[in-house]
Amino acid sequence: MTLAASIISNLITCAAEIGGVSLIANYLAGVPYLLAAVVLTALIILSIWVLPFKWIERVYGLLGLFMITFAAALVAIHPPWDRIAGGLTPQVPHGLSTKEMLTFAYFGVAIVSAVLFPYEVYFYSSGAIEEGWSRKDLLTNRVTSIAGMGLGSLLAISVLASSAQLFGPANVDPAVPGSAALQAAIPFGRWGLICALLGMFFAVAGAAVETCMANAYSIAQFFGWAWGRHKKPWEAPRFTITWILLFVIALAIVITGVDVMTLVDLAILFSILVLPLTYLPLLLLSGDRHYMGGQVNGRLAKTLGWVYFAIIVAAALAAIPLYLLTSGGNG
Amino acid sequence: MNPDSPMKLVSDLLDLPLLDQEGVYCGIVDDIELAGRPGRALQLKALLVGPGAYAGRLPRWAMAIVATLAGDSLTRVPMEKVRSINSAVHLDCPARDLGLQKAEAVARRLIPRRGAL
Numbered sequence: 001m002t003l004a005a006s007i008i009s010n011l012i013t014c015a016a017e018i019g020g021v022s023l024i025a026n027y028l029a030g031v032p033y034l035l036a037a038v039v040l041t042a043l044i045i046l047s048i049w050v051l052p053f054k055w056i057e058r059v060y061g062l063l064g065l066f067m068i069t070f071a072a073a074l075v076a077i078h079p080p081w082d083r084i085a086g087g088l089t090p091q092v093p094h095g096l097s098t099k100e101m102l103t104f105a106y107f108g109v110a111i112v113s114a115v116l117f118p119y120e121v122y123f124y125s126s127g128a129i130e131e132g133w134s135r136k137d138l139l140t141n142r143v144t145s146i147a148g149m150g151l152g153s154l155l156a157i158s159v160l161a162s163s164a165q166l167f168g169p170a171n172v173d174p175a176v177p178g179s180a181a182l183q184a185a186i187p188f189g190r191w192g193l194i195c196a197l198l199g200m201f202f203a204v205a206g207a208a209v210e211t212c213m214a215n216a217y218s219i220a221q222f223f224g225w226a227w228g229r230h231k232k233p234w235e236a237p238r239f240t241i242t243w244i245l246l247f248v249i250a251l252a253i254v255i256t257g258v259d260v261m262t263l264v265d266l267a268i269l270f271s272i273l274v275l276p277l278t279y280l281p282l283l284l285l286s287g288d289r290h291y292m293g294g295q296v297n298g299r300l301a302k303t304l305g306w307v308y309f310a311i312i313v314a315a316a317l318a319a320i321p322l323y324l325l326t327s328g329g330n331g
Numbered sequence: 332m333n334p335d336s337p338m339k340l341v342s343d344l345l346d347l348p349l350l351d352q353e354g355v356y357c358g359i360v361d362d363i364e365l366a367g368r369p370g371r372a373l374q375l376k377a378l379l380v381g382p383g384a385y386a387g388r389l390p391r392w393a394m395a396i397v398a399t400l401a402g403d404s405l406t407r408v409p410m411e412k413v414r415s416i417n418s419a420v421h422l423d424c425p426a427r428d429l430g431l432q433k434a435e436a437v438a439r440r441l442i443p444r445r446g447a448l
Contacts, residue, residue: 004393052448223382223401224348224359226435232447237438 002277003222009270010119010215011246015253016267017208019260020177024201027178034255041251044208045244053229060206066199067155069184069192074158076187079165106322106329112315113272119214121278126217130228175261216243265328272319275312283309348419349380357426361385378408380431406430
């Protein structure tokens with residue numbers, strides 16, 4: 001059941017990401033949205049086929065660093081840092097109507113969901129197997145995950161804080177990627193906008209690669225097929241056919257004309273529903289001394305792990321009711 | 332661990348990868364075949380490999396989806412062909428002698444062998 005639910009969730013996420021990069025290509029180059037979807041899916045497939053895995057990581061990962069433009073834009077508009085620091089403590093705004101409170105709760109659930117998608121677990125763990133990580137890689141792995149999550153969180157905070165500063169007073173709802181990118185255009189002009197859009201483009205395209213590959217990893221591992229992107233495509237043929245087909249299915253979803261932001265909402269919704277099923281086995285295994293030996297989670301890690309599990313279970317239980325009550329956050 | 336050593340069937344054997352005599356990956360242990368009679372010890376007779384083995388482990392609707400996506404082939408690997416079991420099951424013959432990896436070979440013919448750096 002977990003596998004089936006994850007595949008559906010990842011497929012919707014991948015479709016949302018293909019829709020996202022197509023929309024950004026439309027902003028950047030004026031390419032018609034559906035044509036961009038077809039061309040970009042073909043280019044992503046080609047890049048996975050042609051490039052060695054390390055280069056796939058470098059191309060999408062390094063170019064995605066254009067996203068730092070958002071952090072620079074926040075600094076450039078001189079926001080009230082004390083109020084941003086105050087926002088690090090979870091708090092519910094005062095004076096909201098019931099409807100506004102539900103919308104606030106929906107976006108709370110969406111942000112919790114966006115912190116960790118199930119595909120990231122499958123992709124990261126499969127990569128660890130492919131690259132033959134051992135105990136000596138633990139420190140590198142810990143630094144990478146802390147730095148990666150830290151940078152991602154910093155960028156998310158930057159986007160939210162800039163939105164509150166620039167769009168809030170004007171009652172503008174930055175609901176599409178293009179309006180969010182304008183945050184960088186306000187302090188830095190045309191090149192700020194281009195850098196922000198490029199950052200979004202490569203970050204989302206990289207995520208599409210990871211989502212699709214994570215699905216293919218899961219399916220191939222379940223059925224016991226040869227798998228891995230460190231192999232040539234013909235050395236793991238059923239795995240190769242699977243990831244190509246998954247891209248084609250995701251593209252087909254986009255071509256139906258479903259709105260990108262609806263896909264994003266559905267991706268977030270399905271991901272948070274699946275996340276507890278993905279996270280619980282890891283939590284149990286990492287606390288099992290027989291399985292983990294000397295690397296077993298200590299008391300602090302276990303406590304934090306269970307607190308996070310409680311948060312995602314609460315978010316998962318609230319997700320569908322909030323989605324229906326708020327029409328996907330549209331009030 | 333050799334095939335005669337005690338082992339936990341679910342945690343130590345199911346889902347382990349199979350490597351043939353040449354070290355070629357050839358699937359995972361999807362199920363097992365036991366032999367025995369009341370009052371006698373059970374014996375592990377064979378490893379079952381392939382989506383056909385899921386029939387006893389999945390609900391019927393899920394098996395129908397699996398059969399549509401991956402077929403329902405089932406290959407029986409007699410325990411006499413198992414050399415050792417540790418983090419993988421090591422066989423003492425080539426995969427093709429047991430009929431393993433037929434579908435992989437068919438799929439390989441569909442994939443062009445060029446273009447990848």
